[in-house]
Amino acid sequence: MTNLGMIELSFILLGVMILLLGSGVWIAVSLGLVGFVAMALTTSLPLGSVLATTTWSASASWTLAALPLFIWMGEILFRTKLSEEMFRGLSPWVQWLPGRLTHVNVIGCGIFAAVSGSSAATCATIGKIALPELDKRGYDKSLSLGSLAGSGTLGLLIPPSIPMVVYAVTANVSVLQVFLGGFLPGLLVIALYSGYIIIWSLLNPTKIPPRDPPMPFRQKLRESAKLAPCLLLILAVFLSLVLGFATATECAAWGVSGALLLAWWSGTLTRKNFLESIMSATRLTCMIMLILAGAAYTTAAMAYTGIPAALATWVQGQELTPSMLALYLSIMYIILGCLIDGISMIVLTAVIVLPMVRQAGLDLVWFGVYLIIHVEMAQITPPVGFNLFVLQNMSGRDTFTVARAAFPFFVLLLVAVFIITEYPQIVMFLPKLAFPD
Template identity: 70%
Template sequence: MQDVGLVNTALVLLGLLFAFLAGGFWIGLSLVAVGFGAMLIATDVPIGPVLATSVWASSASWTLTALPLFIWMGEILFRSRLSEQMFQGLSPWLNRLPGRLVHVNVVGCGIFAAVSGSSAATCATIGKIALPELKKRGYDDNLSLGSLAGSGTLGLLIPPSIPMVVYAVAANVSILQVFLAGFLPGLMVMLLYSGYIAGWSLLNPGKTPPADPPTSFSERIRASAQILPCILLILAIFAALMFGLATATECAAYGVAGALLLAAWSGTLTWTTFKESLLAATRLTGMIMLILAGASFTTAAMAYTGIPAALAEWVEARHLSPYTLIAALTVMYIILGCLIDGISMIVLTTVIVLPMIKQAGFDLIWFGVYLIILVEMAQITPPVGFNLFVLQNMSGRDSFVIARAALPFFLLLVAAVAIITAFPQIALFLPRLAFAE
């Protein structure tokens, strides 16, 4: 009877959440409403103190100060000439590879991801120069669009990453360790993307334009000098994280200072761009903080219902193998990614999923990387994949056409999930190395 009651409670709360979301309510406020419903159904505990305590605990966190700083850093660089410098600096080095300048999408997005933290900003920054240049030189439109849509998602996996901060707070794990765990999987995804581009080009030689005239080594170095400051900023942040020289929050502050210097050096730091970047970062931070506050209250309320503990016990009773559980969660997250954005996926599911993950014996740092890759998939799945909308506005192509072009890169992300599940050390090597006693 108790199990039936829990199922009914879960269905009522799920229906309440979908009703609010379908009604166009903000996600943060919808979560608060679901928390109220859970408290009213499950307990006589006064709601006010639980709401106040949980919201305060979720927002009064020193760890969270890294969030607005990393967002601001990406907004500053988004308004700089970095995309133009990236294309000019990388083209001479990648021009001789199979696939030639399409690799600029992958490498350029990987570099910008390491100073941004946002998938949409990464996609838009590289795309605003790369897409017109590739089209002008006669590269295949589908490969250009698909590779840019897929590579733009690297903004979520390669630190600093905004969803990684959100996950670390929601799961109560170290931001620093989650950041470090993302580096090697991020490089692995870049290699998968470049490998596909090279393979496709070798199979379709007629669709790849001829290489540009060869350039000397000194000419390549001069072209790359424009992106050297950005690379130095990335290396400095990585070194500080890896060797424990600074916390994630301190690295975020250094990153903002570095981004301001880069923007000033490129001549794009004006009062207008400064103000626009600050306002955009404030709006996005406010939205994320409201979602986190609502999720924190819902988490506290759900504990009173007993649903998370019951689900963990249910998983244990079914004796599901770890791989079966991960396969089921992967399907669930792919479906969710078609309906809601990535940050909402994280905060809506951690309260339910984390007890099951702990029960199955998975490392929560590893699970953070797994979850971020699933969130990457959501960025390129219709109808709400945000990278698809970014590229639709930039290219004039329909978002479903872009989604078809991005399908091979979506499948490569599925392969990445399988690889890190089979070889979790890819994600855990750097955190364990840095935090080894």
């Protein structure tokens, strides 16, 4: 145990993380080793005991029980070609837009986000469908990866969202109000992403394949009819959650049952597809849960170092207007997003940040959506952005190549934060409409 200052300790830990990742060490192992170094430098507690308790708590979380179910639901849709039909149903309607099928990444992630509640699950499911198709057609790899990484974060902003539930419990606000607050900002982010793709495509016309031959309107409708099973499944799961008929985990189980039923009804569910969907979902879940376990240990270590609390205390010590407070909190959360996972960002800083937010007169529902957008940023911020790891495994590219591709979409999330800060009614319109009192 040493008496290092906060700045020196922060640079040491960041350097260790970059060195390990650059050396090709597994992500989860890198996170665990950083946590080990942090604990060794700042506390005399038994490192093994902390490792055991934190990793078990992270793996045995009831809220995370929905994750493998939603991933399996996506695998069923993918293996039985139902999700491919969703891709084909959307494709005819975006051919006229500059960027063409890359818009399907954005819209498809937006649709799947309405049932997944997980950024990694959304990114993985839509990525499994979209990446091979975009590669086959010759779309720019950087735009394909970046749009998937950015759009995958919609799984956190468009309800149901696990981080939204965590925030609502922590801040003692209505879960449904936070869910409703995320709708319009979710549409705003979708519009920003599609707008960027349009501008990029106009500036780089040679990197976008030519438009497919025109399709008659009736044929477009026939192709779009293939969206109906997926949309009905999504609508059923979503309404069950929003109307309070079921928890997120129960909705995930219903979603898997519905996906299996639709696959059986369409005649595309075979024994081979069924077993492959289970095995693939298991592998992806193990990858994500192993990373979560490593992140949990690092998060516990960060709490002992006092770095997150020190950042929050520094912000509290400044006499700031609400807009300046939002700016400083953004800086703090962006830095934290490079070190810890999103749920830990919410929990570790809540004790200090929430009283400041109340004192500044900011609505806690609005702040919840503001915070979730920063959690989205953390998903595409190296060195611990989960979406980057998912796409790294799916594409075979290294983490920092995927991070460079995702950077424009990180900037667009910052733009979304600025817009909802200047126009908070974008967040508050639906909650106030549903709860006028």
